[in-house]
Amino acid sequence: MRYSKALIPTLKEVPADATMPSHKLLLRGGFIRRVAAGIYEYLPLGWRVLRRVAEVVREEMDRAGAQEILMPAVLPAELWRETGRWDTFGPQLLRMKDRKGAEYCVGPTHEEVVTDLARREIRSYRELPRNLYQIQTKFRDEPRPRAGLIRGREFVMKDAYSFDADEEKAKLSYRAMVVAYARIFARLGFDFRVVEADSGAMGGTSSHEFQILCDAGEDAIVACESCSYAANVEAALGERVDGEPSVTRTSIPQPVAVDTPGKHTIEDVSAFLGVPSRDLIKTLIYVWGDQSVAVLVRGDDDVNEVKLARAVGAGEVFLAADAEVQRLTGAPVGFAGPVGLRARILADRHVADVRDGVTGANQADRHLRHVLPGRDFQAEFLDLRAVRSGDACPRCQKPLRVFHGIEAGHTFVLGTHYSNKMKATFLGEDGQSRPLVMGCYGIGVSRLVAAAIEQHNDEKGMRWPVPIAPYTVELLAIGADPAIGVRTDGIYHALQSAGIDTLYDEREERPGVKFMDADLLGLPFRVVVGKKGNAGGWAEFRRRGETQDQQVPFEQLEAFLRREIAVANAATHAAAAEAEQSVLKRLGL
């Protein structure tokens, strides 16, 4: 592509509403433009990247035996009523009516539609298994779209659905998808982790998230630094290894109340009384339905709400509102404590190790010192704490770390949840009618474009991995001498016919402008022809992110670039093969 003919509106200044690197750079590089909250246009470069990401996804899905289809974006309400989701999906579902008043929605996901397709077209076990996928624009009316392409309302997603005759076979379909996903993310050049997810309300037996590691990620995941263990923080296991209580003596004075005016956080109290936070006992009031419970953890720990919900047999638990805390403890938030509290009390088992603790006194501005669990209060001791960085890995005992991740893919075994509701059945070998056993598998394709930048950028701009770069080579003509233009024209045509995607910057711009734009766009390979090189018979080659130029004679340039690309492609495929092996080992499949 000739730069002077392209629509690449780069920006020097960052639009004020972008905060994340990927969002800023996509805007600055002229890859996307915002049309409405969470809705974007893909300009030529952004669209090229999206297509390349989609192409890798396609190749691996096809390789895994899935077949691409395209379902409608606008879906009739009646299908959603069959599963009840027309009512339960909530305001995220963008609804509308046609001229006759019939109701529709813009598809946020396609279980209903694909299940409808399957029940009409799949009748016999002989037609199983099947895996159908699409790459399509979806819409979810998010309460708060943010971060550009990472959390838009309109986004491009690859969603696949598998249909099997029984659970056993569904597992095989699931496994094939997990392998395909590992290969996809590896080929796209991501540092990612496969994490166990809380399978939650979907009713599934198995669920994994594919998390792309980066500080700006919205999800917290726990991963081992030496083995492949990784899990969503909600589902994570880990043993605390540090920070035993500072007091170990056995004779502890009776509790005594002290004034702690306005000190209602752990840090405040710890600093005010000069007691390390690990000797404090944090008391939190949780509610669900019409029930409530006091939950104790050590001052340096947090509550894992998923563990808590499981322990009390609730679907979900919530921190009590301030008024509720006041009613139950008789004190404002920040001064609750277990001593003398009339409530069900659950405690993380590490609380039992505290010998000389500090707790709230259930009075405003007062705390109790010298609290001894078991003597001064009774509680049910359970595992309730959230895993922290530094805990020991449940598999290998090495330290765990908390990472932030962007959820890029999610795999579920759905079982017969949808097929039961929608009566999607097939005839088995024995002539019996049975519900199809389903799985569903999503990849946020447009989100991946942004995620790639989150992992590959520097202060100058983006750094595209070869497999998804909008162009592979940026060719710069530097200098006003017409002879240089003649030379670069020739190189451009040669690269074109060699099938090397080249962005040819032949604009009448000053060198600085061209170099800055080239760094911003971040194509993997840069080829520069200037006055000296043109006279001397060589071009300058540089990989994005490196600082050294290499002189390459004009006649060798094409072969040189081919080799660079071949090396990158080989590395990509090696990474895919390695990811495949490691995910299989990881899941014990």
Added chain:
RNA sequence: CGGGGCGUAGCGCAGCCUGGUUAGCGCACCAGACUGGGGGUCUGGGAGUCGGUGGUUCAAAUCCACUCGCCCCGACCA
């Protein structure tokens, strides 16, 4: 939905508190000249319903009310 903030040229902003020439500045854009290896210099130019509606006033970008949109934090969420 709770908290905070912002809407003035394509982008980034000033002006608003304390109402009063023709609404400014930088970047970008157009024309010309010089320049030509890391966002260069100069000259000249085009571009604005000051988010919208209503009100107060002799007079509103500026004050008031309502409203729409957007961003950030939280809640929620694949």
